[in-house]
Amino acid sequence: MTTTPFSPRGTEAEIEEGTAFAPKFDADGLIPVVATDAKSGEVLMFAWMNAEALEKTISTGDAWYWSRSRKALWRKGETSGQTQKVVELRIDCDQDALLMKVEVGGDGGACHVGYRSCFYRSVPLGKSAAPLALHFEAKKLPGHKHG
Amino acid sequence: MTTTPFSPRGTEAEIEEGTAFAPKFDADGLIPVVATDAKSGEVLMFAWMNAEALEKTISTGDAWYWSRSRKALWRKGETSGQTQKVVELRIDCDQDALLMKVEVGGDGGACHVGYRSCFYRSVPLGKSAAPLALHFEAKKLPGHKHG
Numbered sequence: 325m326t327t328t329p330f331s332p333r334g335t336e337a338e339i340e341e342g343t344a345f346a347p348k349f350d351a352d353g354l355i356p357v358v359a360t361d362a363k364s365g366e367v368l369m370f371a372w373m374n375a376e377a378l379e380k381t382i383s384t385g386d387a388w389y390w391s392r393s394r395k396a397l398w399r400k401g402e403t404s405g406q407t408q409k410v411v412e413l414r415i416d417c418d419q420d421a422l423l424m425k426v427e428v429g430g431d432g433g434a435c436h437v438g439y440r441s442c443f444y445r446s447v448p449l450g451k452s453a454a455p456l457a458l459h460f461e462a463k464k465l466p467g468h469k470h471g
Numbered sequence: 472m473t474t475t476p477f478s479p480r481g482t483e484a485e486i487e488e489g490t491a492f493a494p495k496f497d498a499d500g501l502i503p504v505v506a507t508d509a510k511s512g513e514v515l516m517f518a519w520m521n522a523e524a525l526e527k528t529i530s531t532g533d534a535w536y537w538s539r540s541r542k543a544l545w546r547k548g549e550t551s552g553q554t555q556k557v558v559e560l561r562i563d564c565d566q567d568a569l570l571m572k573v574e575v576g577g578d579g580g581a582c583h584v585g586y587r588s589c590f591y592r593s594v595p596l597g598k599s600a601a602p603l604a605l606h607f608e609a610k611k612l613p614g615h616k617h618g
Contacts, residue, residue, distance in 0.1 A: 370568035421517035458492035
């Protein structure tokens with residue numbers, strides 16, 4: 325576990341009901357982050373932060389992530405223009421997941437494939453279990469593709 | 472990597488723009504899941520599923536998760552009564568994160584600490600980076616505690 329500039333983890337009661345921000349990073353030094361649109365509440369994307377990305381996000385108010393594929397720190401929108409201004413940052417009960425409400429810059433999208441939200445496909449429910457070769461009900465959900 | 476009853480991963484184009492449901496499980500056989508309230512859109516909780524939990528969720532329409540601390544499959548609400556009926560299941564662009572819109576049973580909560588949402592604490596923004604001993608602005612956000 326790498327050292328972080330944040331508070332130590334403490335007891336379960338401290339983590340859940342205390343006032344100290346003590347985020348848990350996993351074995352790879354990462355914490356999961358859910359970003360939602362501050363206006364609509366829509367879930368835009370799911371990504372990861374390391375301690376440095378979280379520190380930069382808190383101090384600058386811009387969303388910084390850790391790219392696991394590129395193994396690099398990454399300010400959202402740096403190349404795409406789809407920046408994320410953090411309106412609110414929350415953490416969950418056991419302090420191992422973050423929620424960010426963001427204002428999206430550029431064309432308003434968050435997904436590199438070209439959709440506003442990364443969650444542009446619905447999985448059919450109620451199908452029997454085996455063999456599961458499920459196909460999406462709609463490849464492109466209406467109103468989600470832009471540009 | 473364990474074998475799953477779902478489609479094989481395929482090329483990047485197939486994963487992102489194809490029609491086959493090919494969820495990616497991590498080295499521990501897990502995929503992250505964000506659950507939102509189907510009515511309000513509020514993010515309720517963040518959790519994990521293994522292939523079996525996902526299969527059960529899809530076939531039954533009830534939310535099943537994998538508890539990493541208890542190392543056990545877990546039907547949400549089994550003991551708390553805070554069941555989750557899945558209204559919609561979505562997957563993101565690279566098919567390594569799930570989003571579920573759920574109808575919550577019981578007292579309408581999702582968090583074991585007693586809040587409607589697990590994300591009941593706000594982290595202050597704009598603070599200088601080092602040393603970061605951040606404290607929550609409000610321990611309990613208004614309207615979030617119940618019961």
